[in-house]
Amino acid sequence: MGRNRKWIQTAILLAIVIVGAVTLAGGLFKGNEPPKVGARAPDFSLSGLDGKTHRLSDFRGKLVILNFWGTFCPPCKAEMPDLEAAYRKWQGDDVVILGVNLNESHVTVSSFVDQLGITFPILLDSQDEIRKKYGVMNFPTTFFIGRDGVIAVKQEGQMEPGFIEQNIKNLLGKGQP
């Protein structure tokens, strides 16, 4: 009878420990928080200007530069040509740039893209879902995501070409898949 008691006691304490772990885990790992540098970039799928659906995970293994922009945002427009140049230069080295447009009409985006001759994929966040997911409050905001899918750099505001270049070089140097 005494030994039975001990087993029950142990079982109860074990159950409590598990519940405790769940309690703390729930507090520390919130799925709804916007990702910070060092965290895994949340996957998503969006329609592109080309009409096809693209997922972030399609580009796993490559260096992804995720740029949130809009045609109403002068600094976004200013850095576009620099991003395009970087794309052309580094495309062969498994670098891809994804421009996520903030809820503008197809016409507006396509006419702008054609005007500037942008060739990197442009995705349309028509439901404002991905902006919220990534916690983007200011434009432009750019995430540099390493080959391993982890956010290495988050930059708010317009980027200088040197800045883009430096980060690409850094991230290609380290973080082999």
Place this chain on the structure above:
Amino acid sequence: MSFESFSSASLLAAFIVYNLAFLVFVLSILGKRWSRRDPSAHTRRWGWFAFLLAAAGFVCHLLFFFTRWYGSGHIPTSNMYEFMTFLAMMIMFAFIIVYLIYRIPVIGVFALPVAVIIIAYASVFPSEAQPLIPALQSYWLKIHVTTAAAGEAFFAVGFAGGLMHLLRTVEYKSDSRKAKREQQGVEFTLFVIVMIIAFVASTFLFHASGYEARFSTQITQTDKAGNEQTVDQTTDYVLPPIVKPHGSTIVSMKPFLGIDKPLFEAPAWMNGVNAGRKLNTVIWSVILGLVLYAVLRLVARRRLGEAIQPILNGMDPEDLDEISYRAIAIGYPVFTLGALIFAMIWASEAWGRFWGWDPKEVWALITWLFYAAYLHLRLSRGWQGKPSSWMSVIGFLVVMFTLIGVNLVIAGLHSYAGV
């Protein structure tokens, strides 16, 4: 006569009768000395008469409540005035129940003033029956507010019992460190009560005499679109301004005691909308409290606790302790049901979440946790008696803060009051 004026008259009648009942309760205890009858018969007779008066007052109070309900079309618990008068009514209800169980007139001496003070305080708030914003239109409102107030009423009676116990058991003749600390504690509690009475009385009198002062401050607001606007915000004072809001200009100010300008300006870091007015209220309360306390001390010629203690002679301290505990034990489930559970149901219906850590909700939880600690401490022998009475006094302070402090000091979804 309209429903509204009839209900106001009923409340006034209740207020007067409660005061009479209080006086007769006091008489039933003090008059023993001069009565030709046997003292306990005197107390029993006059105590019963006082109780009947209190009950009559309660009937008037009920009349006030129901005629106001009928007249305005919704249950009168939706603003500070209505809620406070309802709370006073519930306290009288709790008092009546506890009195019928224990039949001790001394309870009346302490419980009735609580109800009277709360009614007086309520009268300061705007009383107009207001149209309800959609968030308040639900029958769960009625259920939550009335049940919570009923629970709090029992805590108020518990507070009265605890205070009585302390006044009965603190040794004023002793010089020991412990006794001295207790005397100071009791005296401070009485001072706070005196301060509240002074504040309520002065606000009531100034309000009744039509005093007002108005200030205007320029506030820059940024709305959701990011546009900045400068608006003129006016603050109305009921009490003469000793302190005016920071950075404000006088719009109008009635002179008081020959002074027609505020004496000071609130410091810059007090930039909340009503911070200046609240600071002014606090300053007035402290000053008047000190004045009234000094007057009472002069009249009594000793500490107030010492002066009141004789009323309680002849009472069994353990009975007082038990009254306090019993009231809280009756009130605790009611409070849990009303202030927590019904509140959660209503919040879930109105705002889609049963608990949002809103300051008012958190303070209801704090009150609940406090009384839970109280009840658990009572299991331990060393905690019955004085420590328990202290907790019942502090507990009531927590209740009052939840009702008044959160509304007036901390902002949140709950702040419907306008003072």
Place this chain on the structure above:
Amino acid sequence: MRIENTKCECGHQNYAGTVLCESCGKPLYDDHGSEPLEMRYDGVARRSQRGNPTWLDRIWNFFSSVKIAIYLILITLAASVLGTVYPQENTFINLDPSTYYKQTYGTTGEIYYLLGLSHTFDSWWYRLLLFMIGTSLVICSLDRVLPLYRALNKQQIRKHPGFLSRQKVTLTCDIAEPGDQTSQEQWVQTMASVLRKRHYRVHTDGTALMAEKYRFSRWGPYINHIGLIIFLLAALARSIPGWHMDQYMGFIEGQTLKIPNTPYYLKNEKFTVDFYKPEEMSDKFRQRDLIVPKMYETQAVLYQCTSRCGTADPVLKEVARHPIRVNDPLNYHGFMAYQFDYKETPRLISVTPSLRNKQTGEVYGSIELDMNNPQKSYQAGPYRLELKSYFPDFGLDEHGQPMTKSNEPKAPAFIFTITGPGMEKGQPYLYFPRMIDKDTYRQDDVNGAVGQLLDLSVGSMEGVKIAQYTSYLNIRVDKALPYIWFGAAVSMIGLVMGFYWQHRRVWLRVDDGKLLLGAHTNKNWFGLRKEVAAALGKAGIEADPKTLETGRKTL
């Protein structure tokens, strides 16, 4: 196992740590004292009191302590107070916590933020406190309820004299001649029937009697604790993925939006708001010239996406429809949409201009231009209009080039290429739906020859669709909710059971004409004394409630 002499003189073998013999009630320690007995848990040995604790026992003992529980309650209380000093982060919609506290409240605000108090109720240590309270609830209850249940289940009728005389309510007096067995037994029977009338369950054994009522009240606290445990577990369950979602979304009239992380889309078909009329308000309110909403409602339609979800044109199926009002949400299988707020945000939705020949007056046809996502090509009679550029909020940048200042249709501009009779090679045409923009940017001048020939404009307000309001809805999923209510209900039942009834027991025995009576209750001694005195009175013994109580401090 350590051997301890726990055998009582009545012959019963008790567990180590037993205070009062389980059988006859004789105090096993302190048997020559005169203080009232420690009657907690009926004097039974509890798990946590046994000797020689292992580490397992130590953890158990820690959490089964009421002192620790009280500390936990008070610490949680203090932490909660701190969490109300400044507004918490979860009330912010657009503010940045890392700067807000410092900016608004100065140094104290900065300290508040750095200490993590700006999200007190969300912090790991607050959750840990609640978890520890939950643990304490489990272990405290288990530690006590099982022995108590055992003790109350097997109670003896004839108790040891030491047990009876040291109860908190006790009476010793002569009631009959020592030898008169019959009258003694008779008296016991009289007492039994008096007690039965007062709802006691009475067991007699010759000259001894045990009366008990409202035992269920003892289980009250434990049922309350169980309820609280269920409540806490349900609250914890909300962190299971898919069990809980809570977000706010603004829906412009006519707009359909996807609800993130769900397959649902919600459309605000129409929004209506009713204001209190001046007659319905009191004088003071009228003076303040406030506009107070009486009722506002969103006619909402819920769609579920069956395929191509997350893309620009998903396939939707209507699953629910409901007028959402403040206390009346849309509820579809646990998916809830509550009316939270609204704003007056007049916004152009679409315009339907007609293409007209300026010279002949012939109307070729009309086209519908959506402000949100206009089509790329339109046909108006023989003319084809290809939309080349669209600027929702038209302006000119520093180089004088067309651009848009925002993505809201505040000053929309369309640039078409028109092909058709009279213009085989596509001609550019600039169109401003708003007259004021048309004049500001001199549309007719810009359009040149084409502008002389064709006119694209809206004839009347009928061709203009405007949304007046944006409705803010709170979207929620909360699968744990039923369990929350269940836990709360159980807890209430326990509280009511425990506080509104008391467990009372009366034991007595008559030996040699002498009555020895003892009584016990878990709360409300005042009531017990009154009742015992009244019962004794009915059985012929005068007793004042006050004299029944031992151990009272004198006045």
